[in-house]
C-alpha cells in the first residue's frame with residue numbers, strides 16, 4: 001500500500017474520543033461507581049479465547065465499540081475524499097485493516113465490511129454519501145463547552161457538519177442494535193431530551209455563534225441480520241439546549257465536588273482505593289429486569305476477590 005494512502009487511512013482511524021463526552025456524563029448520571037471505573041480506573045473485562053461463559057450482553061463476544069469506531073473511520077475517509085474532490089474506495093480501509101499487524105479479529109472485520117457494504121450501496125459513495133445539495137463543512141470536529149459555562153466541560157465531536165439550503169445540520173452517526181421506531185415523531189420528541197443529541201447542537205451553536213441551535217441528523221446504521229440504513233432529522237429547540245446547559249452546570253459542580261472529595265480522602269488516609277468511600281453504587285442500574293446489565297456487573301458483584309482479580313484488569317486499547 002502506498003505510504004500516502006496508508007497515512008490517510010491511519011489518520012481516519014485515529015482516536016476521536018474526548019475526555020468529557022456524552023458517554024462519560026451519561027455513565028456518571030447512571031452510577032458514580034461506573035463512571036469512576038470506566039473513565040478514571042479504565043477497568044476492562046479480561047476476555048479469554050476459551051471464555052464463553054459471559055458471551056453477549058455481559059461483555060464477551062464482538063466488541064461493538066470497535067465496530068462503530070471502524071465504521072466511523074471509513075465514513076471519515078470517504079468524506080475527506082469528497083471534500084478534496086477525490087474518488088475513493090471505502091474498501092481501502094477494510095483492506096488496510098485486514099493486513100494490519102494487531103488488526104481487528106476476522107469476525108469483527110467481517111461485521112464492519114457487512115455494515116459498510118450496505119451503507120455505501122444504500123446511500124451511494126458520491127459526495128461522501130450525502131445528497132448532492134449538501135455541502136460537507138466539517139468532519140470529526142471537536143466541540144466543547146466554553147470554560148465560563150461550568151466547572152467541568154462537556155466535550156464531543158460532530159461526526160459530520162453539513163450545510164443544506166443555508167441551514168447547518170450536525171450529523172451523529174450511530175451503529176445501533178435496533179431500528180429507529182416507525183413513529184418518527186415520538187422518536188424526535190425523545191431525542192430532544194437526550195443529552196448526546198442536544199449537547200452536540202448546543203456546543204456547535206456556541207462554537208459557530210448561531211442564532212438558533214442547529215438540527216441534528218441521526219445517521220443510523222442498524223446492525224440487524226439485514227442491515228438497515230436510516231436518517232432522521234431532529235429539530236433541536238433553544239429550550240432544549242437551555243435545559244441541557246442548566247443541567248450540565250449542576251452535574252459538573254457535583255462531579256467536581258466528588259473528585260475533590262476523592263483527592264482529600266487519598267491525602268488524608270494515604271489509601272488510594274477510594275472506590276468504596278467516594279463513589280456510591282446505584283443498585284438499580286446493575287442488572288435491570290428490562291434493558292442491559294451494567295458493563296461492570298461481573299466486577300461489582302463478583303463472589304470473591306480472586307474471581308474479580310482473575311477477570312478484570314487495566315490495559316490500554318491498542319488500535320492498529
Ligand code: SF4
Pocket residue numbers: 031032033034035037280281282283285286287294295296297298300301
Ligand atoms: S454494577 Fe452496579 S454498582 Fe457496579 S458500576 Fe455497575 S451500576 Fe454501578
